[in-house]
Amino acid sequence: MAKPIDEAKHAAILSSAIHCINLHGLHATTSAIAKGAGVSAGTLFVYFPDKVTLLNSLYLALKSEIMTSLAHAFPAEGTIKVKAFHAWKTYVIWARQHPERRHVLQQLMLSCFITEEAHQKAQAMLKEVHDVLAELGNSRNGNNVAFITSVITSLAETTIDFVLKAPADENKIIDMGFRMFWQALEISPDQQ
Amino acid sequence: MAKPIDEAKHAAILSSAIHCINLHGLHATTSAIAKGAGVSAGTLFVYFPDKVTLLNSLYLALKSEIMTSLAHAFPAEGTIKVKAFHAWKTYVIWARQHPERRHVLQQLMLSCFITEEAHQKAQAMLKEVHDVLAELGNSRNGNNVAFITSVITSLAETTIDFVLKAPADENKIIDMGFRMFWQALEISPDQQ
Amino acid sequence: MAKPIDEAKHAAILSSAIHCINLHGLHATTSAIAKGAGVSAGTLFVYFPDKVTLLNSLYLALKSEIMTSLAHAFPAEGTIKVKAFHAWKTYVIWARQHPERRHVLQQLMLSCFITEEAHQKAQAMLKEVHDVLAELGNSRNGNNVAFITSVITSLAETTIDFVLKAPADENKIIDMGFRMFWQALEISPDQQ
Amino acid sequence: MAKPIDEAKHAAILSSAIHCINLHGLHATTSAIAKGAGVSAGTLFVYFPDKVTLLNSLYLALKSEIMTSLAHAFPAEGTIKVKAFHAWKTYVIWARQHPERRHVLQQLMLSCFITEEAHQKAQAMLKEVHDVLAELGNSRNGNNVAFITSVITSLAETTIDFVLKAPADENKIIDMGFRMFWQALEISPDQQ
DNA sequence: CATGAATGAGAATTCATTCAT
DNA sequence: GATGAATGAATTCTCATTCAT
Numbered sequence A, B, C, D: 001m002a003k004p005i006d007e008a009k010h011a012a013i014l015s016s017a018i019h020c021i022n023l024h025g026l027h028a029t030t031s032a033i034a035k036g037a038g039v040s041a042g043t044l045f046v047y048f049p050d051k052v053t054l055l056n057s058l059y060l061a062l063k064s065e066i067m068t069s070l071a072h073a074f075p076a077e078g079t080i081k082v083k084a085f086h087a088w089k090t091y092v093i094w095a096r097q098h099p100e101r102r103h104v105l106q107q108l109m110l111s112c113f114i115t116e117e118a119h120q121k122a123q124a125m126l127k128e129v130h131d132v133l134a135e136l137g138n139s140r141n142g143n144n145v146a147f148i149t150s151v152i153t154s155l156a157e158t159t160i161d162f163v164l165k166a167p168a169d170e171n172k173i174i175d176m177g178f179r180m181f182w183q184a185l186e187i188s189p190d191q192q
Numbered sequence E: 001c002a003t004g005a006a007t008g009a010g011a012a013t014t015c016a017t018t019c020a021t
Numbered sequence F: 001g002a003t004g005a006a007t008g009a010a011t012t013c014t015c016a017t018t019c020a021t
Helices: A007-027 A030-036 A041-047 A051-071 A080-097 A099-110 A116-125 A127-140 A145-165 A167-184 B007-027 B030-037 B041-047 B051-071 B080-097 B099-110 B116-125 B127-140 B145-165 B167-184 C007-027 C030-036 C041-047 C051-071 C080-097 C099-110 C116-125 C127-140 C145-165 C167-184 D007-027 D030-037 D041-047 D051-071 D080-097 D099-110 D116-125 D127-140 D145-165 D167-184
Strands: none
Touching (some): A007 A030, A007 A051, A080 A127, A080 A145, A080 A167, A145 A167, A145 B145, A145 B167, A167 B145, B007 B099, B030 B041, B051 B080, B051 B099, B051 B116, B080 B099, B080 B127, B080 B145, B145 B167, C007 C099, C007 D007, C030 C051, C051 C099, C051 C116, C080 C167, C167 D145, D007 D099, D030 D051, D051 D080, D080 D099, D080 D145, D080 D167
């Protein structure tokens, strides 16, 4: 790779970017990010050609981290419900552990800086999860996989918001959210 | 008595802000907003003391618009399910009709510019809707009104995303989303 | 005169200008001055064509006020020392009573806004005082009237500074300052 | 180690500020000052965080320069009159050589931009001179050191004004001013 | 005349990016 | 590669002045 030598600096810059963007939004300045990473303003541009590229890299890094979490200890042999619960719980816990990363990711997803290419790479990484959801979707609701995916995501987001507000009830809320999600899937396509 | 303050200009600035922020995010410049509203750069600051105040006003204006839509033709005499469906459908259709307003509102809600005071004013405006949701929450799931509110909101957001992608299926998707939501509420607090 | 009708407004604007400039220097804005005078931003420009003219008018008004004070109860029949003490005391007391006017006058005199014409008009107003000083100068130090004038002024300014710091000792300081001034004049032009 | 911070540029900015403020008062713009110093608008803010800090730095730089002049060739072994004459002459000549610096210093001293801290730092620098004046004050007029200080300063200012108007008579005026000052000190506290 | 909204040319300051060291 | 001073276009906001009401 043409990547510069010091992998640690690359990571430090992304990590500092998370911290700065969490606090100041996408207005976070490159020099603040550089300072937070312990490098000079100029060095940041050795690792990332410009700020937009940095933001896209950060977006992919965060998405990738979530994917890695989901892949870990994945119950490949379990029932579909077990798989779904694994994904659900993993995501909620990741977000609980890293609320600032989630906040940054939300801002990046809404921003006009993320390129179509980055969106597609992120999509590709989701493949494994997508397969589980496809299985779910197929077994339940016609072929509306994309819709199911979005519903699970948004219910998960809501669950996370509440876990963050009431950490003590984490397990209770995770369960309750998952039950709502599971129940939601019980509809039949033609039911009124 | 000089030129009286021009309500139309106030509205034009907010409207231009929606357009600019939709395209360029919160980086949208005040001078672009002013130009889009057909006023000079300085005039914007006659109507809003500074950019942050403009953003907060915009936030409240959008929230207020949604509330007005919901209040219109509200089935005060209907069953709880009828009321909930009215709210659901109204919101989804508003967002379908004004995707750029929704996008701007999402960005504002994530941004660090909205003051606590504005959040509280918005909350207060939601009172009517909140009451419906409270009724729902009480009749179903213990007292978890806040959680129910968030779930309905997030499911609605997801529904909107899909309506925007497939406008032809609008009614089908609205129904499907609402059924998922309704079904989700069927869980009992102690169910495993 | 082409002057607009309301003499009271003219005065109110000058009075407000004194207050504003005392607090914020020559950066004081015309709209702040107008508001302080109880008139609208536009009305100020009915009475003064522009800000520079306002500042020059203010300069002349303050100089004129001092002249009026000096002329009042002037001991035309007294000895030269009596006349000088009258002038000295009158000026010091005016400044003690109106420290903000003195502060504004100092700023105006240093500023680059006062026209040569205004300076000359002020000079002309001083004629009476100038005559006393000329008499002083002639009786003592050759013809160095201008220098004497400056010396008396600067000693007076210093005296004022101290009266303002220690109002209780006003009379003592006024006397002490005057004695220093009088003593200073005792030099002979060729003395070493 | 990148470009080291350029002391010459720092000085050039202060020097340009003197020139601009002399001509246009404290309204002198930062960009005019930057241009005059041969640096870009942004560079000025590398050396001074904001305009007010620049003005305070300039104030201290000018005061410091005067102090350095006074300290140079100070007749530490001379009589009190010799010391006083050294101070007097040094100051008058400095002002004659740098009338624009004196004009700027006068404006800064009257302005509302100079912080209390800067005033105190300037005061501290004056210590040596203050000691001479204290000696003067004590030997003559009770303990009125502060008053004596002010008198000498104001007489010096007057002297400078006249030297600037008639450079040919410089020495004559310096002597005459000093004799007036010296004579002024001859008063006894209780003399009428 | 009085008003104050409208104007737009600046003003101070920021910041992504470059480049000499 | 690393540094951080230098840059200057861009940005928010100000304010003397005008003019429609």
